[in-house]
Amino acid sequence: MDQGGTRFRLLKAAGEIISRKGFRAATVREICARAGANVASVKYYFGGKKRLYEELLRYSFEESLRNYPPDPGLPADASPTDRLRAFIRSYLMRLHDEGRSSWFGKLMTREMFEPTEALDQIVEQAIRPLALMLRELVRQLAGAELNAGEVLLCGVSIAAQCQHFYRARAVVTRVYPELRLDRQGIEDLTDHILAFSLAAIRGYKRA
Amino acid sequence: MDQGGTRFRLLKAAGEIISRKGFRAATVREICARAGANVASVKYYFGGKKRLYEELLRYSFEESLRNYPPDPGLPADASPTDRLRAFIRSYLMRLHDEGRSSWFGKLMTREMFEPTEALDQIVEQAIRPLALMLRELVRQLAGAELNAGEVLLCGVSIAAQCQHFYRARAVVTRVYPELRLDRQGIEDLTDHILAFSLAAIRGYKRA
DNA sequence: TCCAGTCCTAAACAGTTGTTTCATCCGGTC
DNA sequence: GACCGGATGAAACAACTGTTTAGGACTGGA
Numbered sequence: 001m002d003q004g005g006t007r008f009r010l011l012k013a014a015g016e017i018i019s020r021k022g023f024r025a026a027t028v029r030e031i032c033a034r035a036g037a038n039v040a041s042v043k044y045y046f047g048g049k050k051r052l053y054e055e056l057l058r059y060s061f062e063e064s065l066r067n068y069p070p071d072p073g074l075p076a077d078a079s080p081t082d083r084l085r086a087f088i089r090s091y092l093m094r095l096h097d098e099g100r101s102s103w104f105g106k107l108m109t110r111e112m113f114e115p116t117e118a119l120d121q122i123v124e125q126a127i128r129p130l131a132l133m134l135r136e137l138v139r140q141l142a143g144a145e146l147n148a149g150e151v152l153l154c155g156v157s158i159a160a161q162c163q164h165f166y167r168a169r170a171v172v173t174r175v176y177p178e179l180r181l182d183r184q185g186i187e188d189l190t191d192h193i194l195a196f197s198l199a200a201i202r203g204y205k206r207a
Numbered sequence: 208m209d210q211g212g213t214r215f216r217l218l219k220a221a222g223e224i225i226s227r228k229g230f231r232a233a234t235v236r237e238i239c240a241r242a243g244a245n246v247a248s249v250k251y252y253f254g255g256k257k258r259l260y261e262e263l264l265r266y267s268f269e270e271s272l273r274n275y276p277p278d279p280g281l282p283a284d285a286s287p288t289d290r291l292r293a294f295i296r297s298y299l300m301r302l303h304d305e306g307r308s309s310w311f312g313k314l315m316t317r318e319m320f321e322p323t324e325a326l327d328q329i330v331e332q333a334i335r336p337l338a339l340m341l342r343e344l345v346r347q348l349a350g351a352e353l354n355a356g357e358v359l360l361c362g363v364s365i366a367a368q369c370q371h372f373y374r375a376r377a378v379v380t381r382v383y384p385e386l387r388l389d390r391q392g393i394e395d396l397t398d399h400i401l402a403f404s405l406a407a408i409r410g411y412k413r414a
Numbered sequence: 415t416c417c418a419g420t421c422c423t424a425a426a427c428a429g430t431t432g433t434t435t436c437a438t439c440c441g442g443t444c
Numbered sequence: 445g446a447c448c449g450g451a452t453g454a455a456a457c458a459a460c461t462g463t464t465t466a467g468g469a470c471t472g473g474a
Contacts, residue, residue, distance in 0.1 A: 006451080006452085022321070024231075024232065025231065027430080027431070027432085028431080028432060028433085029430090029431080029432090037452085038451095038452060038453055038454080039432085039433085039453095039454095040433085040434075040435090040452080040453075040454090041451085041452075041453095042432085042433090043432085043433065043434075044450095044451075044452085048432075048433075049431095049432060049433090111377075111378075112374065112375040112377060112378045113320060113374050113375070113377075114229070115377045119377060119378070119381075120381070123378060123381050123382060127378055127382060128382055131382050131383075149385075150399070152383055152386070153396075153399045153403070154399075154403060156371065156372070156379060156383075157368050157371075157399070157400070157403050159371070159375075160367045160368045160370070160371030160372075160375075161364050161367045161368070163367070163371065163374075163375070164363065164364075164366070164367030164370065164371065165363070165367075167319065167320050167374065168319040168320070168366075168367075168370070170318075170319060170320075170322045170326065171318075171319045171326070171330060171334055172363060174326075174327070174330050175330060175334060175335055175338050176338075176359055176363075178356075179359070179360075189360075192357070192360045192364070193364070194414070195407075195411055195414040196360070196361060196364050196407040196411060196414075197407065198410075198414035199406055199407045199408075199409065199410030199411050199413065199414040200403040200404065200406045200407035200410070201406075202406070202410055202414070203405075203406030203407070203409055203410045204402055204403060204406050206406065207401070207402040207403075207405035207406040207409070213421080213422080234460085234461070234462085235461080235462060235463085236460090236461085236462090244422085245422060245423050245424080246423095246424095246462085246463085247422080247423075247424090247463085247464075247465090248421090248422075248423095249462085249463090250462085250463065250464075251421075251422080255462075255463075256462060256463090
């Protein structure tokens with residue numbers, strides 16, 4: 001895979017554009033223009049727009065794994081709390097980063113709301129493993145207090161928060177201009193979601 | 208406004224289609240076909256697709272207010288907890304209902320992720336009031352424990368959960384098929400989000 | 415009866431979309 | 445030099461988009 005070749009430039013341009021405006025709204029012409037290639041090159045190298053998108057999913061998934069490994073260098077004896085913190089931080093980074101490492105997270109978020117035919121593949125490949133990991137974390141944190149259904153819902157509530165600040169950023173930053181979503185803001189956000197969720201899990205039964 | 212007239216049928220068709228697939232993906236021809244009207248009727252009655260959308264926002268906002276009033280028949284001395292419960296339940300209903308009462312909520316959710324020129328109007332008209340109401344609720348529940356920034360973030364975390372189960376329903380129902388989002392499911396979900404959020408607010412400082 | 419106005423229709427318009435065609439270029443090989 | 449095959453380019457393609465046109469059908473009042 002020549003990183004300067006036309007094929008790779010197309011993939012790169014597609015990642016930048018599709019992760020920002022979605023598969024349907026991104027046009028082949030815009031992608032090719034950004035890649036400095038002819039419109040016909042998409043068919044030549046990938047067979048069509050849809051195939052380019054599928055290839056982008058594969059590529060960006062690997063790129064995402066490289067930058068956000070499932071177990072981000074935590075010591076083997078790290079506490080569940082530390083693990084949850086790492087999970088949340090990684091989730092936020094995955095969405096708010098810039099560049100190719102964040103493409104997959106953004107594409108994933110789009111697929112959740114407006115699925116294409118690729119959703120099933122994404123669910124099995126990326127989302128389900130993350131969901132299972134999160135559920136196991138919650139289970140450990142909750143001890144014997146929560147039943148399976150409650151653990152599941154708590155996991156979804158945590159993922160909901162991680163996604164929301166990216167998905168609804170257009171509104172959040174309008175209503176709360178004081179809320180910055182830069183690098184430091186992500187750290188603060190991590191602390192908040194962790195505190196909110198830990199307290200929620202621990203006090204769930206009482207409430 | 209004749210409810211059987213062409214103008215209203217267009218509005219109704221637009222509500223059904225645009226709330227489901229978004230402004231850009233919905234085509235004038237599909238809307239007109241569903242309304243049993245000629246393609247030219249959109250220009251005739253509204254002046255264009257964009258104007259039809261703006262009119263739909265106005266109409267569906269009123270329709271939404273009618274079905275989900277800001278203060279849903281709670282006694283004047285209702286506790287903050289009861290108020291939060293009503294807020295969450297109303298939020299979930301607003302999104303998971305079917306028919307015209309849910310159009311605005313769904314359009315709002317779309318605008319948050321993929322804003323059109325109408326977003327600013329929606330923020331001021333609908334989102335900001337809701338956000339303020341939610342923030343005030345959290346403030347009352349938290350007492351003097353949380354500072355302004357923490358109260359704000361807790362409010363966003365609650366809204367995040369309410370939206371997530373609708374926005375990511377394609378994925379949630381795939382990963383957790385046991386999670387039903389019918390009428391009873393919404394009631395259970397209300398209980399969960401309330402318990403999760405109450406515990407979170409109360410235990411925030413400790414965590 | 416005529417007119418004005420509202421409502422509606424079929425058809426065409428101009429622009430954009432993804433795809434396709436076909437000629438051309440370029441580097442290596444015989 | 446001739447030739448080949450991958451890579452590129454300009455242009456056209458058919459399908460679809462929102463919009464517009466030109467007129468027809470019908471009503472109610474003058």
